[in-house]
Amino acid sequence: MLAGGSMYDFQLILKHVLEHGVRWAPKQEIVYRDLVRYTYEDLYERVHRLASALEEIGVKKGTKVAVLDWDTHRYLECYFAVPMMGAILHNVNVRLSLEDILYTMKHAEDEVVLVNREFLPLIEKIKDKLDTVKNYVILTDDEMPETDLTDLEYEEMLKKASKDYEFPDLDEKTTATLGYTTGTTGRPKGVYFNHRQLVLHTLAVALEFAAYEDYWVSFRSNDVYMPLTPMFHVHAWGIPYVATLLGVKQVYPGRYEPRRIAELVKKEGVTLSHCVPTILNMVLSALKEDERLDGWKVVIGGSKLPKGLALKAIEKGIKITSGYGMSETCPVLTIAKLKPELLSLSDEEKIEYYVKTGFPIPFVYLRVVKEDWKDVEPNERDMGEIVVRAPWLTPEYLKDPEKTKELWEGGWLHTGDIAVVDKHGYVNIVDRIKDVIKSGGEWISSLTLESLISTHPAVQEVAVVGIPDEKWGERPLAVIVVKKEFEGKVSEEEIKKHLMKFVEEGKITKWAVPDKIVFVNEIPKTSVGKINKRALKDMFSG
Template sequence: MSIKTIERTPSAYGYPLLIKNLLDNPVRQFPNQEIVYGDFKRQSYQETRERIGRLASGLAGLGVRPGDTVAVMDWDSHRYLECFFAVPMLGAVLHTVNIRLSPEQILYTINHAEDDVILVNTEFLPILEIIRDRIEPVKKLVLLDDTGQPPATRLDISTEYEDLLAAGDPAYKFPDFSEDARATTFYTTGTTGLPKGVYFSHRQLVLHTFGVMAALMGTGQGRFNRDDVYLPITPMFHVHAWGIPYVATVLGVKQVYPGRYIPEHLLHLIERENVTFSHCVPTILQMLLSSPQVDETDLSRWKVIIGGAALPQALAKQARDRGVDIFAAYGMSETCPILTFAQLKPHMLDWDEDRQLEIRCKTGLPVPMVELRVVDDAMNDLPHDGKTPGEVVVRAPWLTQGYLKDPRHSEALWRGGYLHTGDIGVIDAEGYLKITDRLKDVIKTGGEWISSLELEDLILKHPAVAEAAVVGLPDLKWGERPLALVVLRPEREVDEAAIRAWLQNFADQGVISKWGIPDRVLFIEAIPKTSVGKLNKKAMREQYATLIQAG
């Protein structure tokens, strides 16, 4: 029996899934809704649509053609949101540059992505000055400026952003083209090797938007609806700020972009703009909750998604004590990124706070259209008993189809027809995933797996501990043994024996194995992190293995 495809009337419109089609309805329905950039600018959705047209028109005037690449180096701003739409709607590719990388890494990504135009904030001109003679070829530069003062630079600036828009056409007509056209490119920030380019089509970004929206909208815990006020605290260069700005725009909500992430400024915006929905990594939330200004800020209406790293229960409890509706999410650069949300099911809403907290800190339930499995080395599914760990592999409409210009790593990523996350996890009887470690970070001691994330979570429950990380170091007898790195809270004192005794108590309760108690606990000033705030365990293993071997 053959598959019957639909017949298309010659005059029928196929409606390709293009980013431009995310924009029209919210502009028509909520033309006066606000988009705010810190203390610098307020504009309506209608004005934003006109500026998107002007930007595309201006870029075309600079010579940008379909298939060309436009890079952006900026803080989180209304300009970045405009680029999220205008560049791909033009048929060009948006390259969101991670401004926290080293100049050499930024040079690599600019050349590898083959950027044709770079939109650069005044603050990042020194980076381009360092690498300008090695950029291939010389690019056209558009200045993004909040100072109003001409910058002192040796770079050849083609124009300033607002001047470019002023000369553009607000009614610029965006063309139709294949929904499989590449819309965005950005680079993973792993701890080994050069950054890897991931890329997404218009179709993938549209489907990710609606998949995430389907998971977040409605009633119950952790919902994002049209009456919310949105403030992203995840860099817009990092996986499209997790794709939520596209969701926020489709919903027509008020959006607030903060610029730099300064805790007092963020709390000020939350209070002034009545922000109700955000997302960030755990380190940013910890900074906010530790700020003296937090006591002057009402957080009782604030819903916050935590991703990028595990959500420790101790941190979640701090947030819950202030009324924050906090819950975890999971994804990675290669997955666009969202795969799961740790929202409570309706029957869990009557549970006590501690029991709910366990769910909020799990990795979560797959959002619609995500197929997620935990498998062994032979790709066999493992029991959903909350205990049996395996690698997390996924399929979804919005996963990167490979690494840019890197077929070898692309095939490794997609071996067996599933995207391999490199994460170790368990799935419980309710269907919730819990990541227990990275495949490369899991500690194997005496043939047993020890979860560094579980140990970190338990250490963080100690009242004197501000930050913690656990890594495995080589051991002649056991293969590996865990090392705990601890940052103490101000004016708190505790010694190595106290931390080990704290963990011994959990071992006595059967929460962890006694073999999981670290042999060494080191107290340090700061935990090494990557450019996007993740724990840099490769750096830790190298640094502290050397120190311990040296005595």
């Protein structure tokens, strides 16, 4: 027995997430494409070497360290090493415009930048305007490129650095990560999270996926994980932290190439991924006619999961469900897992729940409220805005008190999402406040129309937007990409006839059927692969 002393003040910090995973599964694999394969023990050593190397170039507590990279093992190392030092990891969205990338890096006041060689030309264009940056480090799978920017290369730095770095016992309220929202209007807004928030988020998500009876899309220590949500986007939804805690095999695909993704799923035995609908659509389109991906479980978020896409995935052997969150919420708020009373439903009935936005995960308090703050009736018709409270929500928009006040009006975080609630408490988003179509005094859900149109066999992808109408204010317009084998064989009238079936079933009103349907080769996307409705409105509102 130890004499004297006082109780140890245990802090919820990311160090404990990494150390448990390494203790539990030291020989487990981490794979990067077909280029790198190492163990959790190697990860642990490399995280220490990275911290030593960063300390040598001036990184200390509070230093903003920016990363511009694809989904790689190196990014995973940064997820731990940077915040575990007490520094702040800025996950730079490499798909933003050059102007917005410059804005976010200046706004964050980044001091050290780790940049994949593919993004070197981009950084070289803006380097003279990045006043706060003191050091650059190149990340590359090949030889060090010629550049005047720096002579520091990631792997060489790690080779020379000490593996004996001692990570401090930080205060759990220490800021760990910084990211920026990806809206289609206005400048990106900074959101940040501390160690305590990230650890609590990790624990709640792990509990949600592993502990409940519905194992349709579970995540446990025998799974193989591959992210298909960019690691720069809200910590890849926080799942790499969950994967590391569980000690699962992790596979990192680098730049997203649909055929390579399918091959990695099969070769490495990937069982769990997460992505936006457009990425899943790309992978399904890259499959051969008789090719299947049995055993692969995919969580869809970022945009509404259309039922048609879900059915196409299931036909290929993929288990699929929905999740929901935002940049401001770390991000996970809901997952569409089945409550006990729903487990006996038929497979067809279960799909109706898996495509809903979902049920709040542990520690999330979620309401759907009207303008007078009254909760909507749980009848799947009464609409309101989703507002939330949880331990892992951003406290503010960085350096933006005005937008922060709007975000936290009434002491609840406002999502800007319009939803309905069913009798079991499941939430189903019907639109963004800015995207709901207000037509002749009626609200028409663009997301509902998209989901119904997506069930037509000719439809590859669909977006619905409201366009100005002199008489009714707005009317819905459907923009459709058809499958190659149906090109020139499907008409506007056929799509309207398809929708009329749902009118007869009472799922939509006749008024909701779009007046106009346009067929296009491609639908514009945002930087994280969501449909860019603002761009569509601009294109078709003339």
